[in-house]
């Protein structure tokens with residue numbers, strides 16, 4: 001059997017972080033000391049966002065080697081990701097509104113920002129890092145988004161699209177909702193305003209004096225995004241002979257069924273024509289490599305492009321689909337089902353549905369359920 005190279009790399013990186021980094025995470029996580037030097041954080045997001053590493057298995061690994069108290073901050077950050085995913089599942093119209101947004105596509109100020117020519121030294125250097133490394137530190141993403149929205153006064157949606165284009169870990173939920181959080185749209189009226197002193201301190205004085213908007217107001221919007229009731233709930237048993245897998249969930253273990261029971265597993269690469277954002281070449285190559293790695297690890301799997309899948313979909317009565325979450329992959333497969341008459345049976349992981357039921361309000365409320373979520377989704381207690 002083919003060994004998944006990315007899975008091996010990801011597990012090695014996780015083990016190393018749990019051994020050497022998790023204990024100092026709370027103390028060091030806010031520092032960004034420069035490209036390629038992110039030792040205070042795990043740098044695991046490119047694997048977590050494609051579910052090469054499964055959030056609940058990470059919790060299991062951490063808790064098997066550390067006390068809850070010593071790893072608390074890191075565990076909470078994993079739950080931020082779970083929270084954002086759940087929140088968007090409860091309000092998918094937020095994704096649709098972002099996707100359909102037509103805020104400037106071409107504009108001089110936007111071009112300057114996207115090419116790192118604003119004259120704001122820290123910002124321009126982060127643009128270069130994003131383009132070269134396809135990663136930014138969390139604190140830097142917050143400063144970046146804040147400068148984009150409040151100092152450069154550019155639409156948040158353009159910034160969110162720019163991130164999705166270049167980040168290896170680009171994710172519909174974490175990205176859209178974090179940008180909205182910075183703007184003051186998630187927690188209405190509470191925005192994140194970057195401060196020059198904070199940037200200087202947490203970059204080890206690499207950027208000692210940045211001129212920023214000082215007292216900007218939070219953004220407001222007319223739309224009220226209501227809770228929707230059709231959130232995916234219980235996993236249903238396998239119904240069909242074929243299974244579809246998309247880039248957002250490449251976790252092989254702990255499936256609600258066995259992948260090898262299927263006659264065929266289609267591992268689908270979503271082409272540009274089916275995405276709301278044109279990804280940069282590094283991100284495209286990374287995703288293709290993850291998908292091929294995954295498909296080669298199964299004897300019955302086939303790597304296939306979204307266009308090729310459309311051409312065979314009408315010959316299939318129906319397919320099981322590893323639930324790909326609110327985002328482009330889900331929009332694609334729902335569209336194919338509608339246009340090609342192919343029925344879908346979503347396989348939703350039980351850990352997700354358990355946690356998502358608590359993600360209807362703010363993170364503070366979600367956190368109240370942390371102990372029960374850990375108990376339900378791992379073999380540990382908090």
Ligand SMILES: Cc1cc2nc3c(=O)[nH]c(=O)nc-3n(C[C@H](O)[C@H](O)[C@H](O)COP(=O)(O)OP(=O)(O)OC[C@H]3O[C@@H](n4cnc5c(N)ncnc54)[C@H](O)[C@@H]3O)c2cc1C
Pocket residue numbers: 029041042043044045046048049077078080081082084136137138139141142145163167169170171172174175176178179182
């Ligand atoms: C404007 C903005 C946009 C963002 N866009 C994305 C995105 O597209 N994809 C994405 O995965 N994350 C996004 N994040 C969240 C966070 O910045 C990254 O997950 C984190 O920086 C990844 O680096 P790491 O793996 O070294 O994180 P670590 O600090 O080591 O954290 C471990 C893991 O916890 C999760 N996590 C940590 N912080 C957050 C957070 N604030 N929100 C959600 N999950 C978190 C991630 O899965 C991360 O890999 C965004 C944050 C902001 C402020």
